[in-house]
Amino acid sequence: MRMMRIVSMLPSATDIIAELDLLDSLVGISEDCNWPPEVAGKPIVARTRIDASGLTSAQIDQLVNDSKSESHSLYAVDAGLMSELKPDLVITQDLCEVCAVSSGDLTTACPIGVEVFSMNPRSFDDVVESVIALADKLGVHERGVAVADAMRAKVDAVRGAVAGRRRPRVFVAEWVDPPYGSGHWLPEMVEAAGGVNVLSKPGEYSFATTWQAVLAEKPDVIVLAACGFNLQQSLERTRDLRLPVRTIVVDGDAHFSRPAPRIADGIRQLAHLIHGDVVADPGLPYAELSLEKVGTPR
Known part of the structure; x- marks a missing residue:
């Protein structure tokens, strides 16, 4: 039986494909697909139009907002390479046009007749179910169920450990300048971890706010989980940030903003x-980060 040829435009789908032990079927990826390390040699079919390496968080936010207001895609898809790779299945999403290639970006880039599979989880349960749905699509249902069960088991163990304890107030920032309140599954991650999520609600989109508004909610802990940034990239953009609350920087890209099995580890x-x-x-x-003892940041 011929092995299915898959192009993943979605980092979370690439994560799941790896967990399903199907990396050999993956013939192309987007630039943002960076895990596991074995995908590094795969052909890159889509690249972001913004080089964020030398930009501040505020500059990136402005560029993204400008692109959205002008209806310009943030991603360039290589239609020629896509044709050469001859995929049977292309995986994308329509949940966030900033986070990954959307189906709209593929309108003129996909070879005729290629199936496009869109993954759009909004909650933790959706993420778990998306693992099984992709496994079903790829013909490995049992593997998908095993990965999903392992995710649920990790989270259930955490819930049991923190049950009955005082719940500190936690603000998770999906961006730093300006701060963005977390959306989709992240508020659920806080609740499962034994905290009270501040400002945002499960299943909703992330949104820009101010540090004054965040501090007015009296959080006990602030977690900086910048979407698309690993720990080092986030630290480079928070070196001057000082808040009068315990503030922790994490690898938002790997364990928080990417709807894949590793969010269970994020919890x-x-x-x-x-x-x-x-x-x-x-x-x-x-x-x-070091604490700011006096004053309120902007």
Whole structure:
């Protein structure tokens, strides 16, 4: 039986494909697909139009907003390479035009007759179910169920460990300048980890706010989980940020903003950070920023 040829425009789908042990079927990826390390040699079919390497968080936010207001795509899809790769299935999303290639970006780039599969989870349960849905699409239902069960088991263990404890108020920022309140599954991650999520609601989109508004909610902990940034990239953009609240920088790209199996590990990390005496450190990278003792940041 011929192996299915898959192009993943979606980092979370690439994560899931790896967990399903199907990386050999993956013939093309987007530039943002960076895990596991084995995907590094795969042909890159889509690249972002913005080089964020030398930009501040505020500059990136402005460029993204300008592109959205002018209806310009943030991604360029290589139609020629797509044709050469001859995929049977192209995986994309329509949840966030900023986070990854959307189906609209593929209108003129996909070879005729190629199936496009869009993944759009909005909640933690949706993320778990999306693992099974993709596994079904790829003909490996049992593997998908096993991965989904492992995710649920990790989270259930955390819920059990923090049950009955005082719940600190937690603000998770999906961006730093301006701060963005977390959306979709992230508020659920805080709740599962034994915290009270501040400002945002489960299933809704992230939104820009101010640090004054955040601090007015009296959070006990602020977690900076910048969408699309690993820990080092986030630290480079928060070196001057000082808040009068315990502030922790994490790898938002790997364990928070990407709707894939590793968000279960993100929940374990959150729980350790706010209930460290009962939840063991899962070994994920993070850093704490110095406190600002006087004044209110802008």
